[in-house]
Amino acid sequence: MFQSLEKTVQRAFQDHILARYGVAISVVIEQPKQTGFGELSVPAAFLLAKHLKQPPKKIASELVAEIGNLPGVAAMEIAGGGYINIRLDRAAYAEVLRHPPNADVSSAGKIVVEHTNINPNKAAHIGHLRNAVLGDTFVRMLRSGGQRVEVQNYIDNTGVQVADVVAGFHFLEKKTPDEVRALSEETRFDFLCWDLYARTSQNYKDNPETLAWRAETLHGIESGMGDLAEIGHLVADSIVQAHLKTMLRLGVTYDVLPRESEILHLKFWAAAYDLLKQAKAIYLEMEGKNAGCWVMPAAAFSADSEDNKVIVRSNGTVTYVGKDIAYQLWKFGLLGKDFFYRKLIAYDDGHEVWVTADHPAGPHPDFGHATRVYNVIDVRQSYLQDVVVAGLKALGAKAQAEESIHFSYEMVALSPRCCVDLGIDLSEEDRKRPYIEVSGRKGLGVKADDLIDKLIETALREVASRHPEDSPEKQRHISSQIAIGALRYFLLKYTRPTVIAFDFGEALSFEGETGPYVQYAAVRARNIMRKMAERGEAMPDFTAELPREAVGRQLASEDFWQMLLAASKADTAVEKAVAAGEPAHVARFAFQLAQTFNNFYHQFPILAEPDREKKVFLLWMTEYFRLQLDRTLAILGIEVPDFM
RNA sequence: GGGCGCGUAGCUCAGUUGGAUAGAGCAUUAGCCUUCUAAGCUAAGGGUCGCAGGUUCGAGUCCUGCCGCGCCUACCA
Secondary structure, X not given: OHHHHHHHHHHHHHHHHHHHHOOXXXXXXXXXXXXXXXXXXXXXXXXXXXXXXOOHHHHHHHHHHHHOOOOOEEEEEEEOOOEEEEEEOHHHHHHHHHOOOOOOOOOOOEEEXXXXXXXXXXXXXXXXXXXXXXXXXXXXXXHHOOOEEEEEOOEOOOOHHHHHHHHHHHHHOOOOHHHHHHHHOOOOHHHHHHHHHHHHHHHHHHOHHHHHHHHHHHHHHHHOOHHHXXXXXXXXXXXXXXXXXXXXXXXXXXXXXXXXHHHHHOOHHHHHHHHHHHOOOOEEOOOOOOOOOEEEOHHHOOOOOXXXXXXXXXXXXXXXXXXXXXXXXXXXXXXXXXXXXXXEEEOOOOOEEEEEEOOOOOOOOOOOOOOEEEEEOOHHHHHHHHHHHHHHXXXXXXXXXXXXXXXXXXXXXXXXXXXXXXXXXXXXXXXXOOOEEOEOOOOEOOEHHHHHHHHHHHHHHHHHHHOOOOOHHHHHHHHHHHHHHHHHHHHHOOOOOOOEEEOHHHXXXXXXXXXXXXXXXXXXXXXXXXXXXXXXXXXXXXXXXXXXXXXXHHHOOHXXXXXXXXXXXXHHHHHHHHHHOOHHHHHHXXXXXXXXXXXXXXXXXXXXXOXXXXXXXXXXXXXXXXXXXXXXXXXXXXXXXXOO
C-alpha cells in the first residue's frame, strides 16, 4: 500500500519535471525522520537546482504549484531549503488498508535456495543454525512476495569429515557395522559422533601415521563395499535424520536433499568435466607445482591472483569445487542429467522431503531448473563460490552466472566469556582475541540442541511461575515457542556481514530487542480480543460501525495516524529487505512494530473506552496490528504462543 | 603481499541508491502494577560516527591515503 503510493508520487514528479523543464532526473522519495514533516518528502528541487542554476526553494514552489492534485495526497508544502513535504489523505489511506487489493502471484521462474549443508558427521552447532535460520527466513521472505521457491540442503556424505568419523569407529574404536547401527539407535548418536570426531582429529595430530586411515576410509566409502562403506552410510544417514529433527524444532524444512554420493555415482561430475574441457574452461597443467592437474586459470575468477585453481588432482580425483560446479549446473538444468529421487520423510503437515537416489525409485516432483539460485554459505567460502560462478561463465552460461548468488554471512564465533562458561581453557593469545572460532575438529562449539534445550528451560521457569495452573505439556509447548522465537530472532537481528560473538547472556535474554518481546506484543493484542469475548461482548462489525468518515475523524489524531502508518509498512519493509538480501531488516521492522503496538497498548485502554466510535476504531487498530505482527513473525519463522 | 569485511554511546548492534536534530537494545539512574498480563511503559545521562584529506548545497554513508581487527588466499571440504 505505502509502497505503491510512493511509486505513484515518484512517477508523477519525474514525469512532470521532464515535461516542464526537459530534465530527466531520477526522483528520490524519502520518508522524513520527523513526523511533523508529513509522510513523504521529495528533495528533487536540490538536484534540479544544479541543472537549472536556480535556487532550490524557487523550483520547489513551482513544482508544488504546477503538479496539480495527486491521488491519495492531501497536501504538499515546502520546507527547509527546498524540500517538498507531502501529507497523505488519511481516510483514503485507511480505506485501502481495509480493502486490500489481491496480491499478484509471481509468474516468474523458480528460485532455488540452498542452505544448511552440514557435514553429516556430528551434531549441528550454532554456526549451522545461523545458516539454516538465515536461509529459511529468506525463503519465507521470497514466498511472502509470491515467489516460487525450492529449498535444497546439500549432503556431503562421502567427504573427509564423514570419513574421519567412520575411521574413528572402525580403527580407533574397533566397532563393527552392527555395533555402530546399535549405537545409531541411541538417542544422541549425533552427540556421540561429535566427541568421536574430535577424538579422531586429535589422534591424527598425536599420531600422524594414522592419517593413512583417512585415505583408506575414503577409498572404502567410494568403492561402496565393505565395512567402511557400510559404516559410512550408517553415520551419514542417521546424522542427516538428526539434523532434520534439530532443524524442525526451529521450523526449518526442506524440499530436496541432493547428495554427493549421487553426484559421483550418476556421473554428474563426468558430464561437467566434459563440458569444461570442451569449453576450454580448464586445462591440463604441464609444469610447476600443479603439474598433472586440470586447473582453472586464475584470471577467470580473480582479477589479481596468479594462483590457478586445481579442479582435478594429479591422481585423477575431483576437488570439492569441481563437484560444486556440476551441482550448480544441475540446479539451472544445464547439465543434461537429472538425479533419481525417493521420498525421505513427510512432516506433520504433509510436506515431503525428497532425497536423491542412484537408481529409479518411482515418480517424483520436478526439482532443479531454477532461474535464480541463492547459495547460503558463510563468507569464508567466497573464493570457492567465485570459482563456481567462473565455471558457469566459462561454459557460456552468462545469464545463470549472474543469477548465481552467494548469500554470504559472517561466522558465529564464541565470545571469550562464553568459552569460560563452557569450561574451555584459552591460550594467552586467544584470550586477547575479540572472539574464538568454532571448530568441529576440536569439538569446540555450542551444540544446537543443547542451546535450544537451555532456552526452553529458561523460558519454562518463567512460564511456570506465571501460569502454574496450566498443564506441564502446555507450559512446555509455550516455552518451546518462546525459546525458538528468542533463538531465531537472536540469529536474525545481526546483519549478514556481522560476526556474531556468541554469548549465553544475550542469547538467553527475553527482554528488549528479542523475539519474545515481539511475541508478547502479538499475545497482548490477542488478549484484548479474548478478554472482550470473556466479557460477553461481540467483535463489532467494522464495515457497519466504522464508516470512512469515522475513520477519518479518528485518524485526525496524530498518534493514531502515526501508529497506523507504521503498521501499514510491513509489506514495504519485507520487499525492501528482499531487495537488500537482508533478513535482519525484517527482524528490525518486527521489533519496531511491536514497540509501536506496546506504546499504543499502554496509552489507550481499549475495552474501557467509553466513546463507542473510538472504541470500535481502537479495536480495528488492534486487529490490524495483530494481523501485521502475526504476518511479520511468520516470515521470521516465529510462532505466536496462546499466552505468555 | 593480494582479495573481502569490519571500526558508530560503557557493552552488543542498526543506519536503504548521500538529506533535515546520528538511532535501538543491554547496562546505569529516577518513576509507573486497584486498569486489556510489568517478558511491558515513561524519562534522564551517555557520541570529535578509527584518523587525515577530498568530492558538494549537504558525508556515518561516496573517493584517496593511513591506523587497528577479522576472514580468505590447499592437489581439505
